[in-house]
Amino acid sequence: MGQLTGIKVLDLTRVLSGPFCTQLLGDLGADVLKIESGDGDQVRGQGVIRDGLSWYFATYNRNKRSMRLNLRKPEAKEILADLVRRSDVVVENFRPGVLAEMGFGWERLVALKPDIVLCSISGFGQNGPYRDRPAFDFVAQAMSGFMSLNGRAEDPPMRSGLPISDLIAGLYGALGVCAALVRRRETGRPEHVDTALVDGLTSFTAYAGAEVLATGRQAPRLGNDHPVVAPYGLFETADGVIAIAPANDEIYRRLQRALELTHLDADPSFATAAARFANRGRINAEVEGRLRQRPRAHWIDVLNRAGVPCAEVKDLVQAFADPQTQAREMTIEVPHPGHGTVRMTGFPLKFREHPCRVARPAPDLGQHGEEVLRELGRDDAAIARLRAAGALD
Amino acid sequence: MGQLTGIKVLDLTRVLSGPFCTQLLGDLGADVLKIESGDGDQVRGQGVIRDGLSWYFATYNRNKRSMRLNLRKPEAKEILADLVRRSDVVVENFRPGVLAEMGFGWERLVALKPDIVLCSISGFGQNGPYRDRPAFDFVAQAMSGFMSLNGRAEDPPMRSGLPISDLIAGLYGALGVCAALVRRRETGRPEHVDTALVDGLTSFTAYAGAEVLATGRQAPRLGNDHPVVAPYGLFETADGVIAIAPANDEIYRRLQRALELTHLDADPSFATAAARFANRGRINAEVEGRLRQRPRAHWIDVLNRAGVPCAEVKDLVQAFADPQTQAREMTIEVPHPGHGTVRMTGFPLKFREHPCRVARPAPDLGQHGEEVLRELGRDDAAIARLRAAGALD
Numbered sequence: 129m130g131q132l133t134g135i136k137v138l139d140l141t142r143v144l145s146g147p148f149c150t151q152l153l154g155d156l157g158a159d160v161l162k163i164e165s166g167d168g169d170q171v172r173g174q175g176v177i178r179d180g181l182s183w184y185f186a187t188y189n190r191n192k193r194s195m196r197l198n199l200r201k202p203e204a205k206e207i208l209a210d211l212v213r214r215s216d217v218v219v220e221n222f223r224p225g226v227l228a229e230m231g232f233g234w235e236r237l238v239a240l241k242p243d244i245v246l247c248s249i250s251g252f253g254q255n256g257p258y259r260d261r262p263a264f265d266f267v268a269q270a271m272s273g274f275m276s277l278n279g280r281a282e283d284p285p286m287r288s289g290l291p292i293s294d295l296i297a298g299l300y301g302a303l304g305v306c307a308a309l310v311r312r313r314e315t316g317r318p319e320h321v322d323t324a325l326v327d328g329l330t331s332f333t334a335y336a337g338a339e340v341l342a343t344g345r346q347a348p349r350l351g352n353d354h355p356v357v358a359p360y361g362l363f364e365t366a367d368g369v370i371a372i373a374p375a376n377d378e379i380y381r382r383l384q385r386a387l388e389l390t391h392l393d394a395d396p397s398f399a400t401a402a403a404r405f406a407n408r409g410r411i412n413a414e415v416e417g418r419l420r421q422r423p424r425a426h427w428i429d430v431l432n433r434a435g436v437p438c439a440e441v442k443d444l445v446q447a448f449a450d451p452q453t454q455a456r457e458m459t460i461e462v463p464h465p466g467h468g469t470v471r472m473t474g475f476p477l478k479f480r481e482h483p484c485r486v487a488r489p490a491p492d493l494g495q496h497g498e499e500v501l502r503e504l505g506r507d508d509a510a511i512a513r514l515r516a517a518g519a520l521d
Numbered sequence: 522m523g524q525l526t527g528i529k530v531l532d533l534t535r536v537l538s539g540p541f542c543t544q545l546l547g548d549l550g551a552d553v554l555k556i557e558s559g560d561g562d563q564v565r566g567q568g569v570i571r572d573g574l575s576w577y578f579a580t581y582n583r584n585k586r587s588m589r590l591n592l593r594k595p596e597a598k599e600i601l602a603d604l605v606r607r608s609d610v611v612v613e614n615f616r617p618g619v620l621a622e623m624g625f626g627w628e629r630l631v632a633l634k635p636d637i638v639l640c641s642i643s644g645f646g647q648n649g650p651y652r653d654r655p656a657f658d659f660v661a662q663a664m665s666g667f668m669s670l671n672g673r674a675e676d677p678p679m680r681s682g683l684p685i686s687d688l689i690a691g692l693y694g695a696l697g698v699c700a701a702l703v704r705r706r707e708t709g710r711p712e713h714v715d716t717a718l719v720d721g722l723t724s725f726t727a728y729a730g731a732e733v734l735a736t737g738r739q740a741p742r743l744g745n746d747h748p749v750v751a752p753y754g755l756f757e758t759a760d761g762v763i764a765i766a767p768a769n770d771e772i773y774r775r776l777q778r779a780l781e782l783t784h785l786d787a788d789p790s791f792a793t794a795a796a797r798f799a800n801r802g803r804i805n806a807e808v809e810g811r812l813r814q815r816p817r818a819h820w821i822d823v824l825n826r827a828g829v830p831c832a833e834v835k836d837l838v839q840a841f842a843d844p845q846t847q848a849r850e851m852t853i854e855v856p857h858p859g860h861g862t863v864r865m866t867g868f869p870l871k872f873r874e875h876p877c878r879v880a881r882p883a884p885d886l887g888q889h890g891e892e893v894l895r896e897l898g899r900d901d902a903a904i905a906r907l908r909a910a911g912a913l914d
Contacts, residue, residue, distance in 0.1 A: 132700060175731050176731065176732050183732075184727070184732075187730070252845055271832040278679065279672065284745070284755060286745065290729060295725045304870045304872070307524035309699075319874050327849055330840070330851045343569060346836045362678075375657060437654075441678050445739055446666070453723065456717070473730050476693050476723065477715075478715040479701070479715075481713070482712065
């Protein structure tokens, strides 16, 4: 049993923000039905394809069933209305207004299911001057100011290499749905959750956002450096780079002792955090000079035992193979009948009592259409009529 | 009324991942009590301080009350036990094991409150070989592989300029708590949610993670470029840079028409997506040559109307002033009695029926100690004894 066992989710999403939201709900135990049309979610054709299956699609669409409807047909819209009637949650990431144009605006959904939770994820939100603009992660990163904080001052603004605005918005969507489900038990009232790629990034601006709102000015980009702390950042050892983050004075003292840099004690240039930052070239050189004498693994061990946050800079190949990643089961293997076994990332939420699990692998396109129609009470003849009408693919 | 009105959260967190989790729960309507000791959460002293208040602290600690306890005193531990008894949720981001050392391990919490939801947020998780290592956002970005995907191939791995591993873990924590609250209504059973900075980033690796798991190899970093699409990225106009993301063939055609680059139709070098990518230097030059003829605002308007995702690269000053940001109320003003009015980022979750709101500004250190003790039934004499014992500061 999962946290959301018994909750039925009607999933009208594609690509990434919406599918990530419904994947999270499915991982938590919800029964997710993905509605697709035509060739289906375009991610089915993206990334590495093995035995006819995109591993990228498989990851973000586990724990879902798939039904293929041609929603231009009135018969398909009738099926969709029936599906809304038996659902707790509808998730969609169309452009604002498209769901209403399809005949499934807010009033209609509530008429069909009086306590429905609708979650809408879009680039810019359901209101405002940009609501109708086409959205994309790269655009959200640019427009939100997020890119302006990444990279070195002398380089251009740099996006995150991952589509984080999609993923953050999907995560917010799942949070909004679960919170609304808590409230629904009390009031029996419907709810519309509206979140956006740009809004999610805005909420992630942390100290940089607070500083800009307080002062009206933005500090230069810092690359891998810290705004007020030194030593800090990437350092060379005898055999590669490590990241060190001694974020306060106490941790700096631990670093100094662990590196046996006791000769610095007498030097007023390094006596305070402010002094070290003012002389950051020299203190960084002292630290790196010592680190270069021994290999990376040695320092990772010594510094962690001394209580100094530090790490190798790993690529994903190394990160996935790491003993900690394995102990946390953050990569898992999922059998996909007909497509072999897929390796994918695991569950970042660990529950003692009701853990997340993969109850079903990502579906083939339309795999569960007949099964779901039978759950809706349609018999062989009705299903045949739907096929003949071109409503069910 | 919010989604979580009536839910009581005991908040044992400090700095960022945990406080962001409890801020989200508070924004959703939960009654959050932050327990602090000594000088309190160190973020109280970080960032821009105005009228004695850190705006960074104010943002991530809105909708909380504060009580200052010296948990080395047995009298303070008695108070904490009483607080657990009346709480629905406990959130903590100590190093794994510290809460149990304080006398509040899992069994004790469940003995005090049989349906408690405990949420633990840590750098590496509650198990595994690195569980006891000191953690920090920069270290999580390095170790998870996230940094290895950011920046240009010729530059070093680049962290995100924001502490995203803290924020993602806080958001996962809030999701885990809300999902567990849905289930608790059914079973009345307790739950322990365990999430980690590194695990959250691992779940965000998207197509890059899928590719590495499928092939065992990681592609070079791409900076602002797309792995298989051109034109794509940052382009110069007559008066500044814009980001353009024509992610598929249909959108490329719209771009081509909008830029009146019809002379490219006849050139087989640009006829297909693969051909354009193979000739990306030339197609990028064609696009930029046209964009340089007119100012940025012109192209933003023309391209959006044509259905091509595009945007200015804004800094936070520009992003916060943007009409869309204002329409979405993504910056808000919150009066803080004694500290003036604080501007902060708003709510990325918009609810039609039960919206998020700031029910109370961030608390002064220990501001609500007496108020909460009276809720626990302590009278003047009992409170005086706690003060005399040094348990309540």
